[in-house]
Amino acid sequence: MMERLTKLMTETYNPKSKELDQLTTDRILQLMNEEDMLIPKAISKVLPEIEETVEVVYQSFINNGRLFYVGAGTSGRIGLLDAVECPPTFSTSSEMIQAVIAGGSDAMMVAVEGAEDNEDLAVRDLKERQLSEDDVVIGIAASGRTPYVKGALKYAQMVGAKAVSLSSNEESEISHYADIAIEVITGPEVLTGSTRLKAATAHKMILNMISTASMVKCGKVYQNLMVDVNATNYKLKERCKKIVREATQVSYDEAEKVLQETDYKVKPAIVMILANVDYEQANLLLEQSKGFVREAIRKSD
Template sequence: MTDINRGHLLTEQNNPHSRNLDQLSTLELVDVFNREDQRTVEAIAHARTALAQAINLTAASLRDGGRLFYVGAGTSGRLGVLDAAECPPTFCTPPELVQGIIAGGAASLLRSSEALEDEAEAGAETIIDHKVTRRDVVVGITAGGTTPYVHGALRAAKQCGADTIFMACVPAEQVPVEADVDIRLIVGPEVLAGSTRLKAGTVTKLALNILSTGVMVKLGKVYGNRMVDVAVTNTKLRDRAIRILCDLTDLDRTEAGDLLERSGLQVKVALVMHLTSVDQQTAETALAEQNGDLRSALANTKQSTSQSAI
């Protein structure tokens, strides 16, 4: 990309509302942050169309056997890794389905290695190393929009035929980018000038929440507003699974716990078993035939059961 005067970037500019930050009382300091943070919600509202496009594009790719990759450096990279790491326990997805890639690798999650973000070649290499294909989606996350590591990764992804999504907190006219979906999260200058772990980090987390959750809804991993694909891996998640079964059926906790065990700790399977009076294997088959969509599996199984009874 062409050379850019980073001092002109919106994320690097001085915020007039916090120029006397070091002279404020503690309460006044908190109030400044609170007022500025309101802009993160406004930014999401302005990016709603692009976010919807990103959800639809990603869901279609994952439904076709693709994967979702987040690529970033520093705070942006850490937020991508965090969102990817939370998909398996929340939606019972395999770890390879949503992956976070950060410049510098795992070590950068705990210790800053910001110099690595300047290596565009490293960004391209990681795309090759992950064997990205035309079925995949690569999301480049960079608050200021200029991170060479991210741009190198996006260029390599496009050469592989993958769909690309760009997520930044600067206007497109400051940093134009060629991507299938361009998400601009405009929150203005930071309270602490240039510290994009603040508003830019918050709005990025909000956007990633919406993107990954929206995709999983489209993939049938949600029923109503329940995480029916939750991985039952600890006491808390087991309790949540039982509460979901109790809320969606006429069972008490003991009966729901027994049903959960008989389903192999699979909430969706348990619901199909109970609501259509079939065994575990039949329920699993019904869900597989509908690509895991619980609502469709229930409708089809009920229809099949009714026809069999005639």
């Protein structure tokens, strides 16, 4: 097992940083920055697989399915970072996009010994969430061999859910249990084997792409504005006003007035202004347009 691990790209020695412990602070940072610049190029090579993933996630959502990010350690926490930002950004339910981390909530802060090595634990965790054929599981593991992630993908395929693997090694083990395999090759880390660096950064960027593109396709965006933002505090209410003003060119006071009528729901506020309709009519137009603001405005003509 150890020999197999050391042969992984993510575990190999980076000759560029062999004198890391001798470098000045500015040179350490320059070197890390140079290595990080390789990440977008690596992601560009797997855009077709990311696109395919967005399509299956979108199809899942329109069929009332859910998206599960599954990982251990850093990979699990990356999934959590993306999942928890979706409700405030897009007003999704906490059920729609979920993070499943080996060891449960305790593992968010402290590693739970042995959890990542247990395939059956992943099966148990997904059974508890009643994984179905309408759902999508994205298994995240930089090494591409984490048993917990492998177990999750195998179970997803068994129940008929779409299984997607995300790793940073070619021909990774988890790819063999996925309908779509995303292998983003970021190369050896500056600090040998520390995949919280380039590999984790690439994975976070890819999850950002998957969730954001899926939300765009679901009608959560008008122009490039997050019109389904959940205004739960003062800052977000001010953001709602800014969004409405940007979309409609009305004054601050007018945006505030209309948003008070909609209980700070941005979509109907924009439709009310641009289609010159009342709140009830705006909601009807949005319902007929499946939540797409541009289509709702068009239907008012």
